[in-house]
Amino acid sequence: MSKTVFLFSGQGSQYVGMGKELCEKYPQIDVYERASGILGFDLAKKINESAEEELAKTVFSQPAIMATSLVALEAMKINGVEFSAVAGHSLGEYAAMVASGILTFEDGFKVIKARAEAMQKAAESASGAMYAIIGKPAEEVEQICTEIDGYVVPVNYNSTAQTVIAGETEAAEKAAARFAEMGAKAVKLGVSSAFHSKLMQPAAEEFAPAIADINFGTPNVEFYSNLIGGIQTDFEGMPDKLAAHIVSPVRFTSELAALQAAGYENFIELGPNKVLTGLVKKTLKGVNAANVENVKTLEKALEIING
16 A cells, blocks of 8 residues: 655645635535634635735735645545645645644644734735745755855755745845856745745744644654654644744755655645645656645546555
8 A cells, every 4th residue: 555645735825716616525624614713704705705915915825725725635534545644835834733633623723823923924024035946956055045145045945956045135136146147047936025034033933922822732643844854753842843943944855855765655735736746746756746626636636546
């Protein structure tokens, strides 16, 4: 039996109407309704009726993407799919915590509400920019960032060919221009600040005390962490770990390598779009990668798993 890991989508993957098709196919899925009561706004309405710019706001996109990932998870469970590990990309780690039992559903949405509000506030008070650098190895990206005047650092190690940099707007622009001169592709990300950099420190400082009373359990499947780039076994002091996560790089490439080394063959992304599925295909050879966001993709993923 092939080992399956569920991957959970990160910020920026949202779109209007996401998750609707799966909820219509499986009316027993009540993720959006349950989450709305915790968040204090109608999540399904926000997802289905907002303008794209509204949905893209951190305070809405984070809980919306997390909920959509959990809708996809419920659809997989209804179809009897079993999984042995979870991993997420940045925001996706919160859906992974709910999926693995580290957080209850209710606590998961309390935590993401606090995170989204803290990060929205920090983004509004500190301008910054992020660029995906494509076509240069991570070591070279790290080196160039040290040569730029101002603050810019690698923050997302996404694949062997893609590293995201973040920092002060001017410094990030200079770095992007340098990479373009070197023949790499530098793509500006549509985000409001420099996530996973020290510009998010105010968010980290607000977030930790806000979730201090939340109960974090231990997972019932293997949990792979962005912070360490591998399997996490210590779940003490989670509020501090999650605050550090906001200002630390996402070591996704290392996580994928660790998962493959542990024998995982099916990498199934749950949530809107297929960004992580693309990263898996670029990074790993000899594995199955698929995403689940609607009925068609669900059927394809089930074919892969049931082989």
